[in-house]
Amino acid sequence: MTRRVWRLAKRPVGDIADDDLHFVTETMPELADGEFAVWVNYLSLDPTNRIWMSDMEQYMPPVGLGDPMRGGVVGRVIASRKEGVSEGQLMAGLGEWADIVVSRGEGMAPMPEIPGISVAAAFGTFGVVGPTAYFGLLDIGQPKPGETLVVGAAAGGVGQIVGQIGKLKGCRVIGIAGGADKCRYIVDELGFDAAIDYKAEDVGAALDRLAPDGVDINFEQVGGPIMEAVVSRMKLFGRMPLCGMISGYNATSNAEPRGFWTLMLMRRLTVRGFIVTDFAPRFGEAFRDLAGWMLGGQVKTRQDIRPGLEHARDSVKLLYSGGNFGKLLVEVTPE
Amino acid sequence: MTRRVWRLAKRPVGDIADDDLHFVTETMPELADGEFAVWVNYLSLDPTNRIWMSDMEQYMPPVGLGDPMRGGVVGRVIASRKEGVSEGQLMAGLGEWADIVVSRGEGMAPMPEIPGISVAAAFGTFGVVGPTAYFGLLDIGQPKPGETLVVGAAAGGVGQIVGQIGKLKGCRVIGIAGGADKCRYIVDELGFDAAIDYKAEDVGAALDRLAPDGVDINFEQVGGPIMEAVVSRMKLFGRMPLCGMISGYNATSNAEPRGFWTLMLMRRLTVRGFIVTDFAPRFGEAFRDLAGWMLGGQVKTRQDIRPGLEHARDSVKLLYSGGNFGKLLVEVTPE
Numbered sequence: 001m002t003r004r005v006w007r008l009a010k011r012p013v014g015d016i017a018d019d020d021l022h023f024v025t026e027t028m029p030e031l032a033d034g035e036f037a038v039w040v041n042y043l044s045l046d047p048t049n050r051i052w053m054s055d056m057e058q059y060m061p062p063v064g065l066g067d068p069m070r071g072g073v074v075g076r077v078i079a080s081r082k083e084g085v086s087e088g089q090l091m092a093g094l095g096e097w098a099d100i101v102v103s104r105g106e107g108m109a110p111m112p113e114i115p116g117i118s119v120a121a122a123f124g125t126f127g128v129v130g131p132t133a134y135f136g137l138l139d140i141g142q143p144k145p146g147e148t149l150v151v152g153a154a155a156g157g158v159g160q161i162v163g164q165i166g167k168l169k170g171c172r173v174i175g176i177a178g179g180a181d182k183c184r185y186i187v188d189e190l191g192f193d194a195a196i197d198y199k200a201e202d203v204g205a206a207l208d209r210l211a212p213d214g215v216d217i218n219f220e221q222v223g224g225p226i227m228e229a230v231v232s233r234m235k236l237f238g239r240m241p242l243c244g245m246i247s248g249y250n251a252t253s254n255a256e257p258r259g260f261w262t263l264m265l266m267r268r269l270t271v272r273g274f275i276v277t278d279f280a281p282r283f284g285e286a287f288r289d290l291a292g293w294m295l296g297g298q299v300k301t302r303q304d305i306r307p308g309l310e311h312a313r314d315s316v317k318l319l320y321s322g323g324n325f326g327k328l329l330v331e332v333t334p335e
Numbered sequence: 336m337t338r339r340v341w342r343l344a345k346r347p348v349g350d351i352a353d354d355d356l357h358f359v360t361e362t363m364p365e366l367a368d369g370e371f372a373v374w375v376n377y378l379s380l381d382p383t384n385r386i387w388m389s390d391m392e393q394y395m396p397p398v399g400l401g402d403p404m405r406g407g408v409v410g411r412v413i414a415s416r417k418e419g420v421s422e423g424q425l426m427a428g429l430g431e432w433a434d435i436v437v438s439r440g441e442g443m444a445p446m447p448e449i450p451g452i453s454v455a456a457a458f459g460t461f462g463v464v465g466p467t468a469y470f471g472l473l474d475i476g477q478p479k480p481g482e483t484l485v486v487g488a489a490a491g492g493v494g495q496i497v498g499q500i501g502k503l504k505g506c507r508v509i510g511i512a513g514g515a516d517k518c519r520y521i522v523d524e525l526g527f528d529a530a531i532d533y534k535a536e537d538v539g540a541a542l543d544r545l546a547p548d549g550v551d552i553n554f555e556q557v558g559g560p561i562m563e564a565v566v567s568r569m570k571l572f573g574r575m576p577l578c579g580m581i582s583g584y585n586a587t588s589n590a591e592p593r594g595f596w597t598l599m600l601m602r603r604l605t606v607r608g609f610i611v612t613d614f615a616p617r618f619g620e621a622f623r624d625l626a627g628w629m630l631g632g633q634v635k636t637r638q639d640i641r642p643g644l645e646h647a648r649d650s651v652k653l654l655y656s657g658g659n660f661g662k663l664l665v666e667v668t669p670e
Contacts, residue, residue, distance in 0.1 A: 056597075057597070057598065057601050058601055059601050059603075223596065227596075242596065242599055242600050243600075244600065245596060245597065245600065248597075256593070256594045256595075256596055256597060257594050257596055258591070258593070258594050259591045259592050259593050259594040259595070260591075260594070261558065261562075261577065261580060261591055261592055261608075262391075262392070262580065262583075262591060263392065264577055264606060264607075264608040265577050265578075265579065265580065265608035265609075265610075266392050266393055266394050266608070267608065268394075268607070268608045268609050268610060268613060269607070269608055270605065270606070270607040270608075271599060271605070271606045271607075272599075272603070272604070272605040272606075273596075273599040273600035273601070273602065273603045273604055273605075274600075274603050275600075275603060278603060
């Protein structure tokens with residue numbers, strides 16, 4: 001039995017280069033006791049992948065050189081030597097960039113199959129981005145009716161859900177995205193109140209026009225000058241769930257946004273960094289609410305599905321150039 | 336009837352200069368309906384005074400040019416045309432740098448007289464610094480037994496109380512202060528676990544020695560390189576009540592500490608700016624607990640009382656040079 005897998009060969013410097021990741025076909029050993037094998041349907045590509053490739057300070061160990069690249073996967077069990085895990089079961093969780101993933105079950109859980117929601121949509125929503133949006137916005141952002149919520153990378157996996165939950169909670173929602181198509185989508189299809197095309201207009205000037213009284217909640221995923229434009233316009237007692245800063249992930253020199261400590265003091269802002277796994281014990285809450293909202297048509301999610309595991313290295317780069325439109329997935333084998 | 340009062344003549348540039356504030360004797364008009372007059376015993380000098388003198392972004396309007404300088408005061412009512420306020424009553428709150436303050440009661444409240452606690456100690460503890468320490472540490476810092484708490488300006492008004500409440504909550508408390516006397520005081524008299532003399536040793540190296548596993552709570556009052564040394568050593572899920580950054584208040588160029596956004600994300604820190612008045616509706620909680628702790632000998636507070644309203648301008652400068660030792664008060668007229 002063989003599998004195809006991406007292994008990390010070198011740590012990228014700046015943009016991911018072709019020889020940083022090697023795509024290899026390798027023979028698999030037989031399953032050991034307690035292991036099971038998943039035939040992967042979809043691989044989730046997420047901004048944090050670039051962090052895992054690096055050896056910067058991060059929230060879990062970086063991927064080791066020579067090791068399979070880490071990633072979220074969903075697929076069906078094709079063989080199991082683990083009690084409680086049976087063939088045919090749909091499993092999702094932390095796996096590898098591979099077409100077959102062997103697991104002992106750590107970081108993996110059965111994925112419920114919800115009638116009316118495809119595996120891609122369910123995985124692309126519940127896998128990582130849904131709980132990220134849900135807990136980041138609700139627990140940290142604490143949205144209240146009438147407040148102004150700004151979310152960057154608004155047409156991406158997390159952003160689209162953040163904005164829609166914000167609307168459900170009565171916020172005025174402004175999304176920041178790159179390009180007219182994405183901006184039209186988040187307003188016309190997802191119901192955001194306004195969109196700012198950061199490729200076409202100055203974000204600060206647009207915020208001054210769209211939110212002249214300032215911003216109550218900044219759901220931060222972007223970093224860089226866009227983040228500085230939003231933070232400098234935050235209101236008294238504003239909240240900032242700090243989810244990521246993708247604009248800096250490929251930087252070769254210091255991309256840290258400047259300090260806003262005085263502003264944070266005078267306006268009594270709360271800034272809180274978080275990683276979705278911090279909320280793992282409470283994922284059930286997010287799944288329940290999100291499934292209800294999806295079935296009720298209140299939350300729509302768009303997946304950007306790129307076929308072919310062999311293209312995963314090129315596909316992941318889309319995240320850092322703003323090339324994806326919706327949650328980025330690789331179709332490894334059809335559902 | 337005349338009073339003596341400090342008026343703001345110019346906004347200081349850098350350190351407070353002699354002609355920024357003028358000390359004048361002026362005739363007082365008769366009390367209007369709804370007003371009362373307080374014979375001031377003590378004037379509270381606080382780091383934020385320098386902010387009020389400036390026109391930087393701040394949490395209440397700056398003192399207007401030509402206006403009496405704003406400050407916390409305590410004293411007895413000598414005349415009243417306000418219902419419910421009677422002569423002889425001890426009142427404390429937001430007043431002016433003056434020996435007689437006329438008020439309509441906004442920001443002023445009767446101060447309870449607690450047997451065994453002098454007016455100076457009560458005002459120097461309950462007036463501003465006690466609630467600041469109490470809510471900043473307990474509400475924002477959320478101390479848990481065994482955690483490591485670091486507090487700068489540790490022999491100052493707020494710092495001394497923060498550290499002692501931290502001990503009551505079971506924290507390991509490290510204070511940062513300037514000079515051997517202050518360091519000895521916070522350890523030997525107040526029961527801090529350790530002190531770092533920032534004038535004699537490198538704060539980062541001292542923290543590496545005293546808190547090799549890092550810092551759970553940074554009660555921030557100082558800013559500058561000391562703040563950077565502490566923040567860079569914070570632990571996973573650390574909290575940072577952001578109370579002030581005194582080291583930058585006299586700066587003429589940008590004194591903003593650098594951004595630590597990536598660290599805040601990866602370590603999931605919570606940073607929250609606050610001003611004590613945000614908690615005004617809950618001050619009773621702080622007064623009750625602090626009074627109990629003071630009477631029980633668990634919290635001691637030291638006042639640094641400087642006689643003479645005429646020296647207030649020189650006395651306030653002590654805050655920015657680290658010249659005070661304990662809560663800085665001006666004795667305007669004896670108790």
